[in-house]
Amino acid sequence: MTETFADLGLGEGILRAVADAGYEKPTPIQQKAIPYVLMGRDILGCAQTGTGKTASFTLPMIDILAQGRARARMPRSVILEPTRELAAQVAENFDTYGKYNKLTMALLIGGVSFTEQEKLLDRGVDVLIATPGRLLDHCERGKVILTDTKVLVIDEADRMLDMGFIPDVERIVGLMPTIRQTLMFSATMPPEIKKLADKFLMNPKEMAVDPPSSTADTVEQAFVTVQPRSKRKMLRSLIDREGDSLKNALIFCNRKREVADLFASLQKSGYPVGALHGDMDQYKRMEWLEKFRTGEVSLLICSDVAARGLDIATVSHVFNVDVPNNAEDYVHRIGRTGRAGRQGKSITFVTKDDDKLWAAVKKIVGKDIPELEIEGSAPREEEPEQTAPRRESRSRSEGKTDRSRGKPERDNRRSRRGRDDHEIGELEELKVPFGQSDQLPAFLRR
Template sequence: MTSFSDLDLDPKVLEAISEAGYTSPTPIQEQAIPHALVGRDVLGIAQTGTGKTASFTLPMITILAQGRAKARMPRSLILCPTRELAAQVAENFEIYGKHHRLTMALLIGGVSFKDQDKLIDRGVDVLIATPGRLLDHFERGKLMLTGVQIMVVDEADRMLDMGFIPDIERIFGLTPFTRQTLFFSATMAPEITRLTETFLHNPVRVEVARQATASDTIEQRVCKHIPTRKDRADTEKREVLRRIMQSEGDELRNAIIFCNRKRDVDVLFKSLEKHGFNVGALHGDLDQAVRTRVLNGFRDGSVQFLVASDVAARGLDIPNVSHVFNFDVPIHSEDYVHRIGRTGRAGRKGRAITICLPHEAKYLAQIEDLVKSEIPVVESPLAGGEAESFRPEATDRREKDGKPARPRRERKPRSRGRDRDETQAAEAPAEAPVEAAAAEAPAAPVVAEEPAAQAPAPAPARQEPEERGRGRSSSGSGSGSRGRGKGGREAPVIGLGDHVPAFLLREFKVKPSRSRSEAEAEEEDATA
């Protein structure tokens, strides 16, 4: 087996590697480091947890060991998509470069510009930054990128996502054409690969495993749950998660729980905290100081469970994570590979469990197509078994534009008294209402004879308020105008029925109209 000493690394780097406890390189390190040391552009693709960060930090330290940085002109640049990943890369440089006198600066949001400006003014050999904060320093005139010799894009597929492309293109345009460029990621779609051809010059493609695959040390499961009611879906989903976590027993030492939205992170965090779990929350809207404190607490064990958005799915190296729970099925299938890659790192065993509701079955099918395998299904703690509604083809019909559509409801017969009475009146003989009224009120035959003597009209004439009042008294049904009377159903009630407002029953006098001559005479008297 190849050792680090066979890779032509600097002796001081080898000493730092030995002190860190590593003896042999991983496949991605073994193949990428020699090409990087000779100045070739590298496109590295490997599974999560295989040591991609060391694949570019070790050769960079060896190359930068000779030379000196100038003020405001860094010698190397590393771009990362998130603050947490940038901070983790900085920690790797401190570990592997502790026997060198290389200077380093970390440019991320949520930190004072003043402190970062002081580091840049002294000159840095390694500049680690997120794109937004890097451009902020450049636009303020505090930074020049014309001295960059090595440029690294970590998690290149996310950095080259549509939202980052303009910033990446601008940053590359500020660096020298003769720079060495290194791209590393766990996934690399074909369209992203075509974009890298714009930034890399005759790169060496290093792919140690089929891209978009999870490590064999990760046990994957999916729990499919069908809510009893639509309005209880979120509540039952949280209950499913809690029961699964309790069923894992002592094997569940700690876990990262991923949600798709920041709002769901806050809701789930409060729910788990309410039920007595030792939990922390991590998403992009939190202050940097809070994010750092929560992440450090999860690393040292003071926080057992971390509820996070995809900000924690990329590159975070916490070796002892026993479980990963996908509270939401990721919409982008590539994110699934990165999420579950937070467990089962460095050869350790890990377990990833995904909770899937019927409207998320479409995304689950896309994930299985990406990883080229079917994820085993476990029984839901609340309702076991797999249902018809989990078929992806059935879900496609109910979804539109990636959003779950409302379930179709069965049409129920309208129960309003007027429509129901009109339908029955059309189907029954005209004498039926008369007979029912006569049976209910035999002492008033006159009322029963009047409607029987009249021919049925297509539309009843409009009644005056006084007539409506008499109609109410003759019906003798009270609340039966809507078909709820004691003596069965009666003739349809027209208009407002029993609920005529009082102001409509008030008498009012109409002032007689005046002729034009009388009005003119009154006006003349008023002017006189």
């Protein structure tokens, strides 16, 4: 059994950097992966988020790349990440662990000037960390040549699949030499990922340290039943209720609009809050992340763009204001807390309409999640207030008729309040050329 990082065969400079970072013992995935990476084997690794997966490939890669020199526009290694935040996080890992090794690195992500990135590439880089789309942009401009790539890492492969990046990844792999070392890591291992592994990897060493889609034991999970219109009030109540135990928290919503609305609501109530979603420019996203890391804001409201891109060991709480549409995203969301052996807590808001989504979450987690009984929560079998009177008034109007036509009278006082956000969003995106209003749907031409 491996006791220390020195037992894994890493170089002296890396061991010093790891010690400086305060790590003493490797995690299970690091114990299994690092020796095989140093041997030059292809790896197919499955480990839940927060288990040290990133260091399991960054540490041995620094050791491997310590010998040799990069040429202009021809990176010696490539790491593909699904999101800008995760790519930036991996870059920070290389800075931390490679400070005693003279390796060059470039980070290629959207929202950053091409010119600055091209300057780095022209000098030659040992490690190229990129999102698939931005890397292809540079390849098409002739600024990156991948024919000298020795090591390829495909990180968060299941997220790549979910976000539709696999065609881009296939194009990138097609630009690389056939003989290379490929490392593929994923938090979950659906059948589609196994097929990709067969396509990209040669005789890989497979390893898994936890059951796919499992959650860490360091995270205390709970849910609270709420009415849809009471979510904001319940969130404020829970934040106040947690008191000093809440050091900072990530608050997840399913939609970008909900992120913006909740941010405005909490900010108006005086909470130290930030926001993060995919439509923000990169500089704003990084600014909020930095404020969250330094404690300038303790609450960060985000979409699932942050479910895998954040590695902040001190996050104490995760609030799921919405049950995620994809059950596996629940695993990644709550994996933002309880990291590096610390204790964390997650609380999910569940409404009556969330029955199917919540059942899928409990199935994938594989264990019972207790319900919090607190003031303001509502039994799920209860109907929302005023439901019965509304139905009664509707039944009265059904009997009325328009005498001139002999048809049921239409209620022209309909409100858009009943429509869900998705429908409203579609209507607001509707564009009709000037002078062609006859193309509008009937209910908009009244």
